[in-house]
Amino acid sequence: MSRIFDTDLQYAMSTRAIHAGQRPDPTSGAIMTPIYQTSTYAQEGLGRNKGYEYARGKNPTREALERNIASLESGTHGFAFGSGMGCLDSIMKLFKAGDRIVCADNMYGGTPRLFDRILVNYGLKFSYVDTRDPQRVADALTPDVRAVIIETPTNPLMHLTDIAAVAGLVKQHGALLIVDNTFATPVFQRPLELGADIVFHSTTKYLNGHSDMIGGAAVVRDDELAARLQFILNAAGAVPGPFDAWLVLRGTKTLTLRMAAHDANGRSIAHFLDQRLGSERVFYPGLPSHPQFELAKRQMSGFGAMISFELGSKAEAERVMGRFRLFAIAESLGGVESLVNHPASMTHASVPPERRAALGITDGLVRFSVGVEDVNDLLADVEHALAR
């Protein structure tokens, strides 16, 4: 855990992205945070040290990253983990056997896999709900519910959940609201400001932004919750190495620039697909035809670069995906390069086929993570791929 420097709060997001949580190295003045590649710290005597004892608990490179992300998310305490799933697994250790968690029915594929195939074995209970409708969340809040977990927009169908509305219900119930903010990033959406208790990320995606590491992070505002998470972080130890922490810290410096470029490219490509395929086949929260466009405008300050579209069959998806020259066929998202993915056989292959069908993750669905290349080059690539 690292608490943000209070002095960082006076600055705007783009300034904090570059400076928050970091100070020039006191030994040398190095402008960039050093990679403290160490497992332990020399102590001055018994019980006397500089606040660092063993690197599972604390590492200065990791702390700089934790403060930086905490500041971007308008929180007070940040926690870095070795992956997004490691982060979520550690968050879930806040709960105990018999506790029930209400979970959005269209989360990242690895989330229900962790819940239904591992955590149920430890006595946690899960209810899956379509959280687009806050009333359904309200109806699911039985006395054993300790937390509600949502992702908005969702992957790959771009469903939104009204964070402020759900936060109100969850608070009234005395439970915690946990939000996966990987897709929107704090540049476009800050769940803690809307009443969420814990926000978390796969830093593998936009926060790092260069597809060269795996990591996770969580941010909270409450001191007691922060102390519990720090205890879990140190006791369970799902922490990142200092080099990976440093890569994300370098990535967040350009986060606001990258997100603006992703957003501009995402809007252009979504509009192109909308005209080419028809609105009912394109899923993007920034299109006026998106059923939750009003909520998107209210809750997000940008729509990002994740777009899904329906090509009707697996054969057509395969044909089109094989014709791209710039978009690489790959899992993951959020890097500077454009990727194309087939959710049914790639990112969401771990979701049982009946559940995929019920959610609308068809065999003809294709998902883009639009990068920050020149938009005309990308549009030409999409046009070429779709051509018969």
Ligand SMILES: *Cc1c(COP(=O)(O)O)cnc(C)c1O
């Ligand atoms: C990738 C991803 C995760 C999992 O994160 P890892 O870093 O791959 O463990 C969780 N949620 C969302 C929305 C993701 O895209």
